[in-house]
Amino acid sequence: MLPLLPTTVIGSYSFPSWLGKVREFGTAGTLTPQQAAEAHDAAVRAVIHDQELAGVDIITDGEIRRETMVNFFSMRIHGFDMSGKMKAIGNLDPSIQMLDPVVREKVRRKQGLGMDEHFRFLQANARHATKVCVTGPQMLAKRATNEFYPSDKELIFDLTDILNEELRGLVVAGCTFIQIDEPIWVGYPQDMPWLVESFNRLIAGVKAKIALHVCYGNYQLKKLFTGQYAELFPAILDTNADQISLEFAVSDGVGLELFKQYPTTKEVVVGVIDVKDEAVETPATVASRIRHALTFIPAEKMFISPDCGMKFMPRDRAFAKLKAMVDGAAIVRAELTGTR
Numbered sequence: 001m002l003p004l005l006p007t008t009v010i011g012s013y014s015f016p017s018w019l020g021k022v023r024e025f026g027t028a029g030t031l032t033p034q035q036a037a038e039a040h041d042a043a044v045r046a047v048i049h050d051q052e053l054a055g056v057d058i059i060t061d062g063e064i065r066r067e068t069m070v071n072f073f074s075m076r077i078h079g080f081d082m083s084g085k086m087k088a089i090g091n092l093d094p095s096i097q098m099l100d101p102v103v104r105e106k107v108r109r110k111q112g113l114g115m116d117e118h119f120r121f122l123q124a125n126a127r128h129a130t131k132v133c134v135t136g137p138q139m140l141a142k143r144a145t146n147e148f149y150p151s152d153k154e155l156i157f158d159l160t161d162i163l164n165e166e167l168r169g170l171v172v173a174g175c176t177f178i179q180i181d182e183p184i185w186v187g188y189p190q191d192m193p194w195l196v197e198s199f200n201r202l203i204a205g206v207k208a209k210i211a212l213h214v215c216y217g218n219y220q221l222k223k224l225f226t227g228q229y230a231e232l233f234p235a236i237l238d239t240n241a242d243q244i245s246l247e248f249a250v251s252d253g254v255g256l257e258l259f260k261q262y263p264t265t266k267e268v269v270v271g272v273i274d275v276k277d278e279a280v281e282t283p284a285t286v287a288s289r290i291r292h293a294l295t296f297i298p299a300e301k302m303f304i305s306p307d308c309g310m311k312f313m314p315r316d317r318a319f320a321k322l323k324a325m326v327d328g329a330a331i332v333r334a335e336l337t338g339t340r
Helices: 017-028 033-054 115-125 137-142 152-172 189-202 283-293 315-337
Strands: 077-081 086-088 097-099 102-109 132-135 177-181 209-214 243-247 267-273 302-306
Touching: 017 033, 033 115, 033 315, 102 152, 115 132, 115 152, 132 152, 137 152, 137 189, 152 189, 243 302, 267 283, 267 315, 283 302, 283 315, 302 315
Parallel strands: 132 177, 177 209, 209 243, 243 267, 267 302
Antiparallel strands: 077 102, 086 097
């Protein structure tokens, strides 16, 4: 049973540098596949331990097994050529770039992605509630160079059908909570009508609680887009998601007012930890942010999270920020219920 103002994470957790070395040694043959798998298992267990020790109510495996939130999918879907070129991410700073895959032919599912197996490991080792995060089709399409499809829309709808099958596989494995990560919707508000259609097609027939996470981008802990959430409303509320997850700490709460302007029965996951700020928030700061959010969103509909993923920050900072988030939520929960 979850408490009032449940705490969760967005998905990724601090990536250990030693695991990067494990992958290098595995590729070189210095480590056997079994040894590399054992190291990944150990890393996931450490992520689970940190989140549960911090007191987070709903956890993930930290996406530690994934090369990146994009490449994990692109590398395993037919049609992507991973030998792409450097490409700017977002519209804020053209110097922030990543090596993008190239779509050279029609994408199709060539094998399972392995998320069901990863979920089973998480579930077997976790004591707290869990969820699985899945990168959405628009993010995969925009983090690639499309050299086959007449438009990105057609590419996105093909990816939607591939991922729908993967989501169904997660449910068969026992997963009851899936978060779809579309962090760059805010960069393409003109596409919202068919992005909503694509999202609803993505989760059609998937018998699990569904969250939709949108932010301003987060690569190397840097904001990537100049857009505003207001450009996504009210269309984003037409998605069949049970939860809408947005970052608010980095913007000092700008955008929260949209939930008063456009009332919804959906749950809202409120980002109260600024992952782009090196300073660790105090529980009092977190509590203040939650109180502000409560002026727009009912407590019984509110979940608490960091703004975005924590992959690019040191582990001690990531843990401290999660602990501050949990303690800050406890302060406000006590004020609302009269208990700690």
